[in-house]
């Protein structure tokens with residue numbers, strides 16, 4: 001699929017937008033399809049800063065870059081808010097070579113949080129299928145002292161992605177070699193691991209004119225892994241959040257409530273930036289009217305995950321009614337644990353995750369191929385229209401978007417949506433039970 005077409009974005013925005021709705025919504029949506037700095041910003045982030053794992057010098061540069069962009073956008077305040085990340089990990093060297101039956105180099109990458117090998121290991125390669133405990137057990141003695149080749153399926157849907165999350169625990173390393181017969185491999189991994197450290201979220205704010213204490217949050221994560229340049233995951237949406245701030249400032253009209261534009265870091269390691277934000281702002285959670293998160297690249301948005309909140313369906317339909325030309329009215333009930341809405345969900349705050357087309361995103365997911373050329377500029381602009389017009393509505397509407405759930409209600413939501421099962425599998429359940437995660441009341 002041909003993507004990233006700068007030249008062909010002259011869309012008649014007016015034709016896309018069928019109903020009058022809020023005049024500011026129409027202006028925001030129209031602006032998003034005009035010549036905006038969105039793609040140039042994304043190019044800077046990807047090509048001049050590049051891959052930016054949290055804790056890396058590149059991530060620090062990205063944080064400073066984003067703060068400067070928000071300031072230039074004309075927002076009222078920009079703050080860098082620190083938060084703890086429990087464990088440091090960075091890949092340094094990953095080398096592998098096939099020694100027999102033929103000698104040739106292998107291209108590999110270290111899986112996040114994998115250990116170092118020390119000196120190079122030389123061992124037979126065994127085919128461990130999908131890497132499940134059953135597949136390892138089936139190898140019997142052959143697994144002893146061997147390097148296991150684990151094959152993963154190409155991911156096509158969000159369900160495939162969550163399958164992969166469930167499976168990734170026992171996997172250590174994979175190479176792209178089909179193991180047939182007696183294959184010997186040399187493997188050397190050097191990874192830096194360390195204890196807790198601090199990173200920072202970038203928090204920009206346009207203050208509300210009438211209820212400045214009430215907050216509508218638009219968020220995306222700024223960090224990435226080091227393979228590729230984090231264009232789809234999630235530079236596209238980080239640049240989009242900056243552009244939404246710019247767009248709303250350009251309206252020269254203050255919204256009724258405050259809008260916070262937040263670029264989280266520490267997402268890839270476990271959503272630590274949004275967890276840190278929620279704990280730091282725990283006393284304000286009652287006044288967080290909504291948190292809207294984008295984290296699936298430049299895929300077309302068909303609606304928003306309601307995260308188990310049927311009570312949000314009608315007000316969301318109303319918020320999107322003036323944007324029917326963007327065709328984003330399918331709002332699935334599913335609850336998402338895997339991006340920065342999660343700690344808002346645990347805190348009972350109305351939270352939405354953009355339901356974006358997964359097929360173009362997943363082949364490049366956390367891969368070397370996640371670079372600027374993968375970005376679909378047309379859809380990214382449509383998402384910018386949707387995001388800016390939606391958060392404007394949520395901040396401007398006289399009625400509050402949704403209420404905050406109590407801890408007991410969140411507990412029920414977790415059971416009803418089966419999110420509790422997933423949280424146990426991801427090792428998050430204890431943090432919820434012990435109230436280390438989610439600002440509860």
Ligand SMILES: [Zn+2]
Nearest residue numbers: 221233234295
């Ligand atoms: Zn992401």
